[in-house]
Amino acid sequence: MPTNAGTAPSSNGTSNSALEQLRQLIQQHPDQTQPLPAERELMQRFDVGRREIRRALDVLEEEGRVWRKQGKGTFTGPNGPAQPLSLQALPKQSNLQEVMEARLQIEPGLAKYAALRATPEQIQLMRRLLDRLNTLSPDDRDQIELWDSAFHRAIADAAGNRLLLGLFDAIDAIRRDPSWQAVRNAARNQERLNRYGDHHHRIIEHIAARQPKEAARVMREHLLALQQAFLSTLNDDEEFTDD
Amino acid sequence: MPTNAGTAPSSNGTSNSALEQLRQLIQQHPDQTQPLPAERELMQRFDVGRREIRRALDVLEEEGRVWRKQGKGTFTGPNGPAQPLSLQALPKQSNLQEVMEARLQIEPGLAKYAALRATPEQIQLMRRLLDRLNTLSPDDRDQIELWDSAFHRAIADAAGNRLLLGLFDAIDAIRRDPSWQAVRNAARNQERLNRYGDHHHRIIEHIAARQPKEAARVMREHLLALQQAFLSTLNDDEEFTDD
């Protein structure tokens, strides 16, 4: 109905105002270790509803400028130009595509070697880790990250190549960067979690059955599905059941 | 004002998760009779909450790497020191088999991406490096190592993935360890050098022709031939026909 919406609330620009003020606040908040003011405080400071604040933060989180954690606070993301980059010369500055390419390069091979070399104890450990992963609440993101990472690392460990395990750890350390939490969370939904759980199950069964090619293939499928989920959340706002 | 916690932002280092740092700590803690630092000390050392420490310890306990007892402490597991092999610290604990497996995992994919992404300048650089390599005297081993490494690195660079390039450099640093010079020299003879030269030539032509699958396949053949050469020199004494 293109008729003039008319008589919209005179404070028509409030939403824009909240987002604008948030952007300014982020600019003046270079400390990435200190949380931004709480939503309830921002609500009062900008004199808008909390929903407004959260909408604006949703935008900023989608843009990668901030990341939020329940119980902890909202933090500025990779906004600041100065990244310490202190510890190692390894490219800490990477991006999700590079990480997924690297994972696709080594983890299928890791699964293959694990199918050839894993001891029964290591296979049992994978099963236990998977049980822990499956009994988690679907919205328990941090825990899922933790146990999922532990599962993949158990495979890398069982592959019996310390050098490849070191490479896996290097990738994993970059993969878990907090600034990508928003993308990772967006790429997770119940349907996908079920699919990933199925992948995990099939991977470990192939490893237990000593089927290296199949283990590598399913691992590759798993990572490709993950990569696709990241891509779709970045490009599409709508949820296409691609793949 | 949110109650400031800690106020120790100088030693930031939040990039590495507590679990990752715990793994390194365990690796450097071979004494099974002595407890690990207390949770509250680890909390301060890693600048994370005790909850995160305990969840990381949950994972490590499930993996069997540590065991905890109330009032006593946390100890490294009975299965002893496993095998992380961190990148930054220690290259020399690896072996040739591990290195070749890692190269086989990484470099074919690198060649594939190089075929897709290499700029004309990068391809020209590869050709120049190969020319230098081919004009060398067969007994100029150090030079051969040098230019061969540079050629492979040019491919890794052209792949356009900084993370994978970092992994390649990590492997390459280990590969060029002087302690393996004897094996590498023994695995080199004129016939093999000719074969490797042919491999190199086909790899770069596939990259220039934008044939990713073929480039990856030849790279894989090349590395498999290398691996085979190492194996035969290790098993047979008659292979030493050089000089």
Added chain:
DNA sequence: ACGGATTTGTCCGTATGTATC
């Protein structure tokens, strides 16, 4: 044998983000 010290295990209050009404 006793008690203080230390460590892991557990719980509670507060603060924060998340979700629903």
Added chain:
DNA sequence: TGATACATACGGACAAATCCG
């Protein structure tokens, strides 16, 4: 829009277990 319940995180405090003097 505003308000309320819910889940999580952190720090503090306490309990239980162990160690040591």
